[in-house]
Structures are given as structure tokens and as C-alpha cells.
Amino acid sequence: MSTIGKIEQTWASICAHYKPGHIEIIGTIVTQLIGFIFPATIYLLIDSLCPHFSRKHKLQGAQRQPTKTQIRHCIKISLLNQLMSVVIHATTVQFLIGPEHSLLDMSPTLPSVSTLISDFIFGLIAREISFYYVHRTLHHPSIYAHIHKLHHRYTAPISFAAQYAHPVEHILANVLPVTLPLTLKGTHFLSLAGFTLFELWQAAADHSGYDFLKLPPASIHDLHHEKFRVNYSPLGIMDWIHGTDVVGWDRPPVKRDDKGAMKGE
Ligand SMILES: [Zn+2]
Ligand SMILES: [Zn+2]
Numbered sequence: 001m002s003t004i005g006k007i008e009q010t011w012a013s014i015c016a017h018y019k020p021g022h023i024e025i026i027g028t029i030v031t032q033l034i035g036f037i038f039p040a041t042i043y044l045l046i047d048s049l050c051p052h053f054s055r056k057h058k059l060q061g062a063q064r065q066p067t068k069t070q071i072r073h074c075i076k077i078s079l080l081n082q083l084m085s086v087v088i089h090a091t092t093v094q095f096l097i098g099p100e101h102s103l104l105d106m107s108p109t110l111p112s113v114s115t116l117i118s119d120f121i122f123g124l125i126a127r128e129i130s131f132y133y134v135h136r137t138l139h140h141p142s143i144y145a146h147i148h149k150l151h152h153r154y155t156a157p158i159s160f161a162a163q164y165a166h167p168v169e170h171i172l173a174n175v176l177p178v179t180l181p182l183t184l185k186g187t188h189f190l191s192l193a194g195f196t197l198f199e200l201w202q203a204a205a206d207h208s209g210y211d212f213l214k215l216p217p218a219s220i221h222d223l224h225h226e227k228f229r230v231n232y233s234p235l236g237i238m239d240w241i242h243g244t245d246v247v248g249w250d251r252p253p254v255k256r257d258d259k260g261a262m263k264g265e
Contacts, residue, residue, distance in 0.1 A: 021099030035200030040159035126181030132238035162203035
């Protein structure tokens with residue numbers, strides 16, 4: 001039997017034996033483990049097991065890197081946020097929707113390749129747009145200090161810092177822009193799981209602080225942690241549209257007199 005055939009048989013067997021809501025909850029936990037905790041741990045191990053390689057490829061200098069205590073604190077908050085989102089998800093499925101139902105397509109047949117690709121592209125665009133506006137709102141002066149300042153504590157980030165955030169931010173910026181658009185579309189669970197795996201790995205890579213992976217280019221979000229008011233979006237498309245991809249976009253333009261000299265020169 002081909003690999004696809006084995007996957008199809010395994011998935012059909014899971015669908016036959018377990019309730020849709022329970023598959024959704026366990027599937028989401030497994031996705032978090034494979035897509036985020038595993039790569040974030042690998043990036044962290046590079047720091048301690050390969051210090052020479054780490055020094056060579058870190059985007060920011062050694063003096064800016066977090067201490068061991070700060071790293072432990074970052075991992076603890078990140079894991080607590082994941083636990084919180086699992087509890088909210090499980091409670092919603094168990095008591096609001098009911099484990100016999102799911103907002104997703106839980107049919108025992110696998111989605112086609114064309115469906116997987118169109119869902120992936122839809123998810124990428126929806127997340128790019130929604131995350132950009134949520135993230136820029138979190139930088140509003142009246143909100144920033146109360147919620148988003150916590151995520152910016154690590155000016156030289158590590159992978160676990162992707163989910164080091166205020167609980168409200170974790171739900172509004174990390175969870176919903178990835179899961180809500182495809183859930184509202186009623187996509188197949190495996191299509192959402194595949195997209196979530198990619199987004200979680202991208203978040204871990206974006207915050208890894210390393211330059212050796214060019215796709216996704218971690219330098220884009222690393223610069224956001226270093227300079228704050230630049231590069232808000234995951235792919236950079238919304239930043240390009242709004243002009244926020246340039247450091248200093250929000251500074252008033254320098255006034256020049258007729259001779260081209262800056263005022264006050
Ligand atoms: Zn970040
Ligand atoms: Zn930010």
C-alpha cells in the first residue's frame with residue numbers, strides 16, 4: 001500500500017473510533033507539540049550545544065541575548081499560554097459545540113491536493129491581513145503598556161518568545177488569526193492542521209534569532225523586536241502596503257529650507 005493509502009486508512013480508522021470534537025482537541029495538542037515545541041527546543045539546543053555556530057549565526061550580539069533565568073521564564077509563560085488555549089478549546093468543544101460535532105470538515109476521506117493548496121493560500125492571506133491589524137492595534141499607545149509590552153520584553157528573541165505574551169494577546173494575535181479564517185471556511189481538519197503546523201514553525205523560526213534559515217527570513221521579525229515600530233506582519237506584504245516596512249516610517253519628515261539644508265543646521 002502507498003504512503004497516501006496508509007495515511008488515508010489511518011485517518012479513516014481514527015474517524016471511525018473517536019468523536020469529531022475529541023479528534024479536534026487531541027489533534028490540536030499534537031500539532032502544537034510537533035509544530036512549535038519540537039522546533040523551539042531544537043533552536044534552543046543549538047544555543048547551548050553549538051555555541052560557535054550560534055555566535056556566528058545569531059542576528060543580534062551575545063551581550064543582547066537573554067540570560068538562562070530569562071529563558072526559563074520565557075518557556076514557562078509560553079507553555080502556560082498553550083495550556084490556556086487548550087483548556088479554552090476543550091471547554092468550547094465539550095460544553096458549547098458538543099464532542100459529536102465540529103465546525104470543521106471531519107470526513108474520513110483526505111482532502112485533495114488542490115483543496116490543501118487553496119486552503120493554505122487562503123489561510124496565509126487571511127492571517128497576513130488579520131495579524132497585521134491586530135498587531136498594529138496592540139502597538140497603540142493606550143493599549144501597548146497593558147498587553148503587548150510583555151511580548152517585547154525579549155528584544156533579542158528566542159523561539160519560545162513567539163508565544164511569550166499576555167493571555168489576551170495570545171488568543172487575539174497568536175491563535176485566532178491562524179485558526180479562525182479556516183474554521184469559518186469549514187475546511188477539512190487535516191487542512192487546518194497542516195496550515196497550523198506551518199504557521200507554528202514559522203513563528204518559532206521568526207523568533208529564533210538565527211539567520212541561517214532564509215525562508216522564513218527571521219531577520220524581518222527580529223528587527224520588529226529590536227526597533228518596535230516596523231515589520232508588523234508575518235510575510236511583510238501588509239507592511240509594504242502601509243509603508244511600515246521602513247525603520248522610521250512614523251517619524252515626522254525633516255524640514256529643509258530652499259537651499260536644501262535641514263532646519264536648525
Ligand atoms: Zn514577536
Ligand atoms: Zn509588536
